[in-house]
Amino acid sequence: MDWWLVTFFIGAIFSLILPIEPALFYVGLLILCFLLAYINQSTRRYSALLLGCAWVLFIASQYQQIWSTNQLNSSMLAYQEVLVHGEVNTIPACEAQRCRFNFIAHQLNSQVLKQPISIRLSWDSPTQQLQQGQHWQFFVKFKPAHGLANEGGFSYQTWLRRYNIHATGYVRKNKKHQLISNVINHRQQQFSTFKAVLPSHNLSAIIQALTFGERSSLNKDHWQILQHTQIQHLIAISGLHIGIVGGFSYFLILAIIRAFPLHKLMSRFTYSNQQTAVTLGKLLNRNIRIFALLFSAGCAGYYAYLAGFSVPTLRALVMIYLFLFFRLMAINISVLSWLALSLFIIVLLMPMSLISMSFWLSIYAVVCIFFIIWRFNKLFSYHQKEKDTLFAYLFKKCRQLLYLQVMLTLLMLPLATLLSGQVSFVAVLANLVAVPLVSIIILPLSIFALLISTISTVLAIFVIDIVLVILSWLWQYLTFLAELPWAVVNLSHTHWCFIFIAVVCIIFSFVITPKQRKWMALPLILIVANISVLGFKSKSEWTVKVMDVGHGLAVIVEKNQRILLYDTGASYPSGFSMAESVLLPYFQENGVQQLDWLIISHDDNDHAGGFIELHEQLLISNLMTNDKAINASHRCIAGNSYQWQQLTLDIVSPGEIKGADNDDSCVVRISDQHNSVLLTGDISQKVEKLLVSKLQANSKDITDSYLASKVLVAPHHGSKTSSSTAFIKAIAPDYAVFSAGFLNHWRMPANTVVERYQKLNVNVLNTADSGMITFQMRSKGIEVSRYRFDDWPYWFAN
Known part of the structure; x- marks a missing residue:
């Protein structure tokens, strides 16, 4: 079963190398070939390659055919002013009298669409306050999804496809736009309430990003420091944040329940059968973990909802919920099986995750964690002894987490360097302080302030002030690191070969035996060959x-x-x-x-x-x-x-x-x-x-x-x-x-x-x-x- 799931994932990856999206006929042909391969016992192990490839291409074709499905000529619409009716689908990002938001159009020029079209809109100087959940009628101009295509540049078109956005445009000025329904959803209500208690502080944008995943308020200075220190992953709500919320809520509810001796409470109401009450109390105490797991799952899901159910949060939820399911059902499953099944479900539900670098970062991080624990098993295996105090136990656990974080940061550094085009020599120092501080203090307190903001504004402001003080200390430290002369070095594409080979050598040194290290000469040969190719380039060209x-x-x-x-x-x-x-x-x-x-x-x-x-x-x-x-x-x-x-x-x-x-x-x-x-x-x-x-x-x-x-x-x-x-x-x-x-x-x-x-x-x-x-x-x-x-x-x- 594991091999079948892995081959499905590999087949989905193979679909990405095609230059064009094949017609549905060829997708159907792939599915037919899958069925024939699955029926045949000798080819069944590899049949999922065809299914994975067909599935991704089928979803891709559905995205591309949205215009023909609705019988619309997208090229002609680009030159027209279009009347659209639909719903604001995201919290609008507004700055300098300009708002950007996703809009789900259900009608175009009074024509009811067979399939809704998602449009990324901007509105200069909006006449009314925009909020998620509202229904509007706009006069807009838009184009089919398109982006610039340059070496080294950001692929906006890939980003639009990843988020299933079919077009981009803007709301026309000096037109009579109509608010059809002012019913806003719960996420927008929570966001508006929390934003009202956030002070006008330079770092309030960080808190907003940690709680709702809204990063539009971050300016260039914020991003520069985050990139130079390689901690931008901390403000992108993903598996780390979902895991922190789930873990915190689990231990919190566990502590609260265990603070109440249930068997004693039961005995007060069952005088006639004392033994039954005690037995029932012990049974409840043994099963409070089940309730705690369900509670933590609910908290993680609610936090993902507040983050807008972004693709990274949904991927994290799939992995966490799958893990909880096996725990609750008392099913023993290996790590590899859990990972393979998680990847299968993610590709099935969100196939466009494959074109997202955050997806590969997440998978790479998970693999690195298990690789580190496997390779340094003795370092991370600790059995509490009777003479060990609680302080000694906690100290050893913290030391293990510190080792894990240092090694994970080092292994993540090459991929982070590839994405940013910079190598950060302060990344380890920054992450050593920022990760535990954000995970243990800043994020939990920020979410606590969010939850109580609807109950007590005064208490919420008090908690936010504490968060801002801690965040200010952290930011001063990060700013100091980022401004060091040797903090960051820009890398060109000619360096990527050397970086890749260096990473391969490092991994080989961990995995292979001393007798096998002769094969490390191969990367050195590649380095020499690369230098030779660069040196022989004609100077007249x-x-x-x-x-x-x-x-x-x-x-x-x-x-x-x-x-x-x-x-x-x-x-x-x-x-x-x-x-x-x-x-x-x-x-x-x-x-x-x-x-x-x-x-x-x-x-x-x-x-x-x-x-x-x-x-x-x-x-x-x-x-x-x-x-x-x-x-x-x-x-x-x-x-x-x-x-x-x-x-x-x-x-x-x-x-x-x-x-x-x-x-x-x-x-x-x-x-x-x-x-x-x-x-x-x-x-x-x-x-x-x-x-x-x-x-x-x-x-x-x-x-x-x-x-x-x-x-x-x-x-x-x-x-x-x-x-x-x-x-x-x-x-x-x-x-x-x-x-x-x-x-x-x-x-x-x-x-x-x-x-x-x-x-x-x-x-x-x-x-x-x-x-x-x-x-x-x-x-x-x-x-x-x-x-x-x-x-x-x-x-x-x-």
């Missing part, structure tokens, strides 16, 4: 990467691990910026801390919005911009030329510094002896005509001009006002790239512009469809890769 920044532009030119950046993408009033979400993660993953060149075409937000953030985070050797408010080292003037690592940077336009108009965009041609790329900013056909006229006036061969380029980043995102036929012919590109937003309301690139390129036999690429587009410039030709289809070609991310 260079790459051009058009980043996926929505409606905007950011182009990275890289050679010999040195960087030229053309434009920075946009930034938004909410604080979100393409520099923070796309460029800086890419630079961090590739170990880039300095830009040789930063060229800003013009000061429109979608091209220059990330400049300030990049200027603060990176060292910029050469800055070129015509924005007079910026003290740049170079101005963009046609005719200037620069040499950079045997590449030539020719300034094509403008002829003089005029201002911030689209036509003043800095047009740059970057070339070597074989390949070239033309970066055009937002110029219009007016500038294009001037450039072509200048070329014709000089009587140069149009195919060998200062405009001719094999790769063209199309002007103005493919607007109708740009990309004239004469300009395209003058450039004669092999590839044209549109940097445009997904289903943007400008409808760029325009169909007429795309057709214009195609008629001239130009290969057309769009970041909205392909994600980040990479051109490998080699003497033998250009190699093109699209992130969505070539670098990360998995159905759950596209």
Whole structure:
């Protein structure tokens, strides 16, 4: 049975490697193959591989077919204002007059949906207070679930799929929205009551995250300290928190019940049969553990409800409830069987957990705990002796927990480093203090304050003040650790091979025997091979990467691990910026801390919005911009030329510094002896005509001009006002790239512009469809890769 469950889990994992979601016909074919394999005795052991794969793909297809099921054209809806009727499904995260929330739509434009659609909405300056459980009628604009796709960046589309969100959008301003029902649920009531007693304190957001899982109030400073000390797992309600609540409630109710001698109470009311009362009392005392287990299960479930039944809490509940079930039913089951059955149920109920890193972190943590206890069995096996005092017993137990925590932190560190792109040298010191303090004091007191906030506001405020004092001490300690000069080191992807091999060597040293350690030479050979591959990379090659920044532009030119950046993408009033979400993660993953060149075409937000953030985070050797408010080292003037690592940077336009108009965009041609790329900013056909006229006036061969380029980043995102036929012919590109937003309301690139390129036999690429587009410039030709289809070609991310 265990093997069958494990193979089901492995089959579910195999389903993730497919580039597209197969049609339901093929899913049905997989199920048929499973039945045939299960009937056959010789293949039954492996039949669950097919079932696990089919199950995940079936759920994935249901998500994808939500639009066709409701007979809706999602692409056309993106350009329309839609009237939706439904329910607010999460506690709204409101800050700076802007609220974000999940909305379950039951009707679209008065059409009752066959299956509800989950939409992630934002509402600027809401006219009324939003609360979970309310029913609203909104005028909204939304798009099907979509996210940016870049190397090193966060996959928003994967996140949306994981939480079964089908679309994202915003509530229209200056429209008459209608509150249909103001009935709010119990979770929202508890949240509102508790938030009212929380003081205006910098660390109140931590308490809010620990009690309700609402982390929207955490700012950048909070996250920086949490990440640098690697304790962000403490504020994400998961198995640790559910286990703490369950364990605390279990021992609490056990202590309360045992404080009452039940057999004596029973004897007072049964004078006629004293022996029966005593027997009944002893029987009740022996079975109070059952009641305590049920009570703790209820408390854990209630806490998970307050946390919004998030996926991590539900996974923890499955594992805990399964464990309690076997205890209550007095069924002896091995740890491996319990884990295999837990994974089977989790995949069955929440198959999209497989694309969540928190799921793998949880599983990895559980495996590490059992591995540590197994490998150091003597250290953790302790039998209380008669002469041992209670203090000695507790001391030895605390020492065991301390050992377990240190070793668990060390084993979790590589995976945490992989996720954050940073190695924290203070993680062990931080977790040694933070984990027990949060587990034993801060979390229980916070939940106690929550529970009594509806009964006594004064007592709740008193308890919260105690929590804030302890939390302040802890935060000062964490801040001290995070600000140490050597606390954190950023790692690039070239280091991951070495980290992985180092972890393998550490695990091998624990598990294998001395005679088997000769096999550790294999990882060393891999290290040498990796160094050799990096060293033999051709120094003449260079790459051009058009980043996926929505409606905007950011182009990275890289050679010999040195960087030229053309434009920075946009930034938004909410604080979100393409520099923070796309460029800086890419630079961090590739170990880039300095830009040789930063060229800003013009000061429109979608091209220059990330400049300030990049200027603060990176060292910029050469800055070129015509924005007079910026003290740049170079101005963009046609005719200037620069040499950079045997590449030539020719300034094509403008002829003089005029201002911030689209036509003043800095047009740059970057070339070597074989390949070239033309970066055009937002110029219009007016500038294009001037450039072509200048070329014709000089009587140069149009195919060998200062405009001719094999790769063209199309002007103005493919607007109708740009990309004239004469300009395209003058450039004669092999590839044209549109940097445009997904289903943007400008409808760029325009169909007429795309057709214009195609008629001239130009290969057309769009970041909205392909994600980040990479051109490998080699003497033998250009190699093109699209992130969505070539670098990360998995159905759950596209």
